[in-house]
Amino acid sequence: MTEAVPSRGLDAQGHIAREGSLARVRHEFQPVVAAARERIRDLFGPRLHSAYVNGSIPRGTARVGRSDVDLLVALREEPTEADRAAARALIEGLDDAFPQIDGGGTLLYSRTRLLSDLETHDLGFFVACLCTPLLGEDLAERLPRYRPDSLLARETNGDLARLLPRWRDRVASADDSEAALRPLVRFMSRHLVRTAFTLVLPRWNGWTSDLHEMADAFAAYYPTRAEQLRAAAVLGYGPRGDRAILSSYLQDLGPWLADEYARVHGVKAPRPEDA
Template identity: 55%
Template structure:
């Protein structure tokens, strides 16, 4: 089938469709999601405005033993240091309790900043997150289209990250985790660079690399390698160096030329 005839992640009116749903969660991950909901509810109670699931698990593409659990907590008020410490404990407990997941990550956000930043945090909630608990902020946010503005305000900050990834590796951080973060951010940013030209949305990193390769064939091989590392990260310093010193800076330079840099937050 012609790629352009395939699903581009859009609603019939051309807006970006929400990509996940609870009925897409693969059966092996259902107990993990239930446990996450229970632990978060017990830890935060009424302070929580909403709990969201995102990533491969609600998209239905998660692989037991390979995929991580991604959660976002939205609070009525700005999260505190105690809230963040509780989240780190829940991450560790879930990772230890369930062999299905390769790590757990919890984002903490306040409700007001997400609503005030509709082209970054708001888009993330409305299109990339699946509600698990509480009110859905998507009801208070606009519909989104694959525009240059959306590209700029979601991933127009790639130029800030290579130095952070290098510093994390130099500090002795888990190299596999650093490779995973760097690979995901770089491939997602490359996709958002061409998103308005392609005219759709996908979070599938392998597909993203293939789409970008049509517009930038000079990046195709490195993007395929990077997308593979995002799915199955390896503690490879040479791979990380390729991303931080070559691929990510090239993508970031073109990104700023085409869409401009993300507004400071």
């Protein structure tokens, strides 16, 4: 029997299919992934439960010299500040060693947090559908299957209103250099496009992590904001260190999107760090 081809990122039962695989990693990035695996094992030793790579590298869409490396590490206990510092140093070391990547990030959580009821439709979804296993037991085996519904939309990106004040503080404290502003433009562009996509997720009835496809999906339902989202998608892949872009996000697109999200899907359940 021929295996069914996923439609819009869904399997034959309408669940969101896991999007990445180590088999899809382009040969230029295979040394990066191998080094990440070894360095994570060395850093965390027996405290490590599992580790994952996510983003464009396991999707096979990474671009040499422009794509970052994104990792998630699950520990057997709650991470400490020393663990977070080690995770930052891990990325800095990879960035220095491999010119084919442009920075990156490591998410660090306990196994308990990732499997908690509170995180089932946020971090749990992230692990099960958007992360590719590198080390240890795959937590996806302990998580449910996911559909592109309003609950998933609310719990993944329904916290934009809470984030905007923090973003304003970050922008206000940044200097006007390209080095300071470019990462902020990339981060906020990607976050806003992904939030706009999950706003229409149940109606579009599918999943993609491609920013341009996300913007196009959103544009079908909010044509008056289509140009803004498509421009943000471009900046998510090729950011410019321009404070005017950040101001437009914080004064216009971000507040509008936060209000519309709350109206359509409600507000994400608070997390401990929101207290």
